[in-house]
Amino acid sequence: MINERYEMLASEDIKKLIFKMSSPAIVGLLVQAFYNLVDTIFVGRGLGADSALGIAGISVAFPVQMLMMGIAMGVGIGGASIISRSLGMNDHHKAERTLGNMVTLVVISSIIFTILGLVFIDPILKVFGASESILPFAREYTKYILMGTIFFAFSAALSNTIRAEGHAKYAMFIMLFSSIVNIILDPLFIFEFNMGIMGAAVATVISQVIGCVMVVHYYSSNISMLSFKPQYMMPDLALSYETLSIGMSEFIFNSVESLVFILLNQSLLVYGGDMAIAVFGIIIKVFMLTLMPIIGIKHGIQPIIGFNYGASNFERVRETVSISNYIVFGMCTLSVIAVFLIPEQIFRVFSSDAGLIDMGVPAIKISFLMMPFIGSQVVAMALLQSLGKSKGSLMITLSRQIFFLPPLVFILPLFMGLTGIWVSFPISDFLGFVVAVILMKKEVNKLVVPTTQE
Template sequence: MDEKSAFLGTENIRKLLFKLSTPIVIGMLVQAIYNVVDTFFVGMVYGADDVQAIGGLSIAFPIQMMVMAFGIMLGTGGSSIISRALGARENEKAERTLGNVFSLSLILSVLIAIPCLLYLNPILKVFGATAGVLPYAIDYLKYIILGGTVFVFGVAVQNIVRSEGNARLAMNAMLVGGGLNIFLDPFFMFGFGMGVKGAAIATVISQAIASVWLLLYYLKGKGAVRFRSETLKPDLEIVKEIVAIGIGSFVMQCSSSFMMIFVFNALATYGGDGAIAVFGVIIKVNSFIFMSLLGMGFGLQPIVGFNYGAKKYGRIAEAVKLSLAATTAIGILGLLIILLFKEQILGLFSADPQYLEIGENAITIMLLGMPLVGMNVITSILFQALGKARPAFLLSISRQLLFLIPLVTLLPRFYQLNGVWAAFPVSDFLAFLLSGFLLLRVYKIFKEYKESLKTATGSETADQISSI
């Protein structure tokens, strides 16, 4: 079984990283399309009123991401355990982890749905929903929450598939889901006249089909990790390890949503519905850059996990160096493209004059720190793959909880609406410094091991990493 993943410890690092990351980046870009397509068609359906409709989707977005955060937690934690288990030839542990991820996906999605549906209205108001955007947000979110199981399961299993080195399958599942969403959105929204409800239903159906495809992959025994029904029973030790490792990614995703409470409330105070709509559009456009960075990180993850389990630390150091160079280049290129075509990009969603005026200024300021974000993403995923929960957790919360929330609370008092936009690049810079500091410590350990195997045994290197 583990022979299917053995290439992670032998193949040329540059070729391996390219082979794993390319399909993941493509798949993540398709995932970004999920977010943008709904907003694009909502703008077309509601015409002159689309600023409030787009604002409704903007408010709904962080809550949707919180639902998916549970899948990210299960997938990140589970994939780290599985890739390290395959590298160490602990096949039975990998199987138990896979089964636990499956069962936890169902349990958690049900536990999420009940309180969210009961208290959806007050939850949205906490997130800063104004009277104008609230009805649209409710219409969209109630269907997304009802379909929560397919989001949690789909996101989790995509990570598991990548952990065994099968990035192409994860990409294909995302392509199928994204393609269906593009087709079904106008079908429900225009054909049946369902508006934002149709957008939500189309998204759920698309994700459900992609999730079933991934499920069949394991049920048919095609994976490097064999699925057995008896492994569905929750194993407390496995669950604890999944949560310990995945909590960083969970908090990162939830902190993004939690951060938006402060952002949306600041925007409602200093900019109104137009500023809320602008922020939602920028976040979704920016997701094309951020998802690409995550794709590089997810391509790195199985390489790190497998080679750490196999005690091939020099390969990890090389992979990290290449990943940092690639994510920095992606950040710079993405920023330049958005800034050069900002008018055209904003105009795709609305022609409202106030929206366009606010948007051109906001997009210029908000995204200035994107070339620095790759450092935070790669370093966080590195520590997750190594199974080092504490530094992974710290890095996961640094950008948006430790830095952005205080900044978005403080800066608008002095610079009003521009202070909200400026909080983003400043927090990116601070997270870059923290990530660089932690990365330098672990990178030195791997580099020393690579240069002189005589001065550090595998166990000594592992002990050094554990002390970080």
């Protein structure tokens, strides 16, 4: 089995390999994004007259979830990059040490995050844009989500290492099964048990616990190429630094997303009120659903790039990057077409509130204008992270999220009002694309295929 995975990563046709490695991740991530949508849909439908406030409450809580994702993906992608390259170099010892060290990093960071989040929950939510009317809904949802941080972070982080071994289908099954559980429990808790927005949060946490248990089963069985050894859980400062430096761009990406939410939600309150925050919450959920297939491609190509880079098969790395860029461009373009064809129907799925729909239709069209250019940014980050180039991937993150989007969100509404906030997204998406392409080409040009000596 292990030799088969080595052979697959080293020599299988790249198009087939990308499909084989990415499709399980895409399916799992789509289902995961769908259950996030389901949370919002059931809350919107279950709160009646308060549907807009419930949706706004989940929207305000979303940055907290982004920070949780940042912890998981910062450790997960950094560790997976090391594991992929270590396996490519036949260094099982380092791969197993990395796995144990990742568990320690996830547990410590999750406990700290949960304690701080629960202690300062109200101030945090107010900073993220919760008005007095939104705060009770946001608080009720967020406090339970925080309690599940360690389960979510553990399963999300180690799913990356499962994919790094070339076992993408098992990682997909974890996401698929836990997400289906969430989708089943949502209406049960919200409607049958009359738990409202709290029911959506509790259902989410239970599904995360199940995902965590499935990851533990994977590493305690004979399925994995690696053995989980408790002695490797002792903190290794050098390995922790390497893991976090590679995954730092992913952590910063999610952290900066949360900080940008502060500016966005505060601006939305000023220029559009609670209704604008609810609209933005729906747009973000739809955006995440359309982005998940692109993230799935990223998850699929990272072990291919990392393994072949470690094995000095540079031509396969170049081919993987090239084919992936074409794939993600096509996928992003299809999502834009869908948004432009049925924008009103998209909003009606969440709520029948006429004001919400009227504000939301033009907003989502503007926000998605430059979606086709987002795909290459994701591929560029996958390449740089897989090669261990943390500074380059960090630059891609900072360019859109710090250098471009916040100034636009601050300046454009002064002249265009609420529309200026929506316009900020496509402009920053395109500028971020320019930066990503420059950095990606620079690294690809360095991958010179060694000539055979006669």
